[in-house]
Amino acid sequence: MINKNVKLVAVDMDGTLLDSEKNAPEDFESWVLAHPEIQTVLASGRQYATLSDMFPSLSECLMYVADNGSFVFKQGEMIYSNAMSDEDIRWCIEYFGAMPGLHLILCGARAAYMKHASELVESNGHMYYHSLEFVENLENCIGKDIIAKIAIFIEEYRAEEVYDSLSGIPETIAPVLSGDSWIDVANKSVSKGSAMEAIQQSLGVSREESMAFGDYLNDYDLLLSCGESYAMENAHPKLKGIAKHVTASNDEDGVMKILRQIPSSVEPPQMQ
Template sequence: MQIRAICSDIDGTLLDGNREISPTTRKVFASLPQDFPVILASSRMPAAITHLQRDLKRENNPIISYNGGFVVDPSQTQASTLSSTCITADLCRRIVQMADGMDIHISLYSENNWYAPRMDKWTEKEETATKVRASLLDNHRVVDSWKKNGGGAHKVMCMGDAESIELLYRNLEQNFLASLHLYRSKDTYIEIAPASISKATGLSLILERYGIDMSEVMAFGDNFNDIALLESVGLGIAVGNARPEVKAVAADCTADSKADGVAQAIEKYLL
């Protein structure tokens, strides 16, 4: 099998225990040819991914952000945005209204903009994890602006205590399952994206420009939103800390993310 590109999830997969790319992993990626595409795929916004690209010295490589909702390739001389799929303003308003009266934080994301309703523990936690600062603006004012000027959310993030999040999740599932993808990375989080996209759909768009087939890609992941990606490539690899459902579809498993599992797999198959 010829591997011509790598696609990797970030949180829980590429990052170490300090939520950084370890020196070992950086060194292994530096051993790959500079024209070998390294594609980072995440539920994060682009600005929360580009600093990791700099760590890997892959600034001009493509990015799959918002789980495939916003795909960019800065290496292209033409328009760098390959795909943009949003949750409509009307649907965003219904989500926000559904959480009204509940002690739930809702953040709204569009391209490189992150709108948080207030500075609270959830905003502070996300700023620390992603190294991006939020714009503080009431949810309804953001949606009003999108409704007036056009636009929508590439991602809606709901955060709160486990009981409240479970209640909201059940309500969202009952009302919007056909149009929205509801992903729970933790019992205190719901990440919401359009149902039509995934990391796999984003990767397919990128590879068309490079003349690379999905069968020629090595991909890494750890969580439910990585399953379609690992299933669709030639060599899907789960890190050791991956959920059992992810390991079940992977062609191989490597060490935990905190033990440089991605680097170990690259050394095994490519170096």
């Protein structure tokens, strides 16, 4: 039974709303516009610039949980951030930078920063970080932007293997698996769930009035923050274990199969 009293919907992007070819459902934009009574949130490991580029016609009505909860943006304004300390940033650069096959991206409020690498690595960087700057020394970025997350691209799909081998992480920060090639590191207090709770508080929306969709472990706290939680059929087994529901996969329109069941008092607009 679909909860038709939902006032807040948060949707992860890769592996959730987007199919394997990185395409969004054709009727997602029209659904958002037809449900102004529901605040729709894009909750992703991607940066704000990338997320806002994806649905330019929705820029006035969407909220964005970017960089796995490090930032929240609304109508172009950053309304929440959780910056890493300079000491923790330097530790990550030294620790992860010494591992072969790992490539660091410092994620700031203004842009993301990485060193030049192979075509494969850089194409993955550009895919998720539209505002991307290449630098010779990552430490020189400290103090020039609000750095709230460090994304680590791992070659040969070894993210879970590397994640399981990590040790000696400072108590103030925590790594999270964001995909089979990505580990994200941010303050331990950062998560999509904590950002979602901040949004709920600001809007006066309860957990029971909130719905979330996800597929990977960086969505774990997001799903826990919402009374109606959906793991995709293609989701990590641990996420399915805590989700209230499981919907069809991202390649089978799983998100929209649920959202289409929520009625609206507004007639869907005709998309141009």
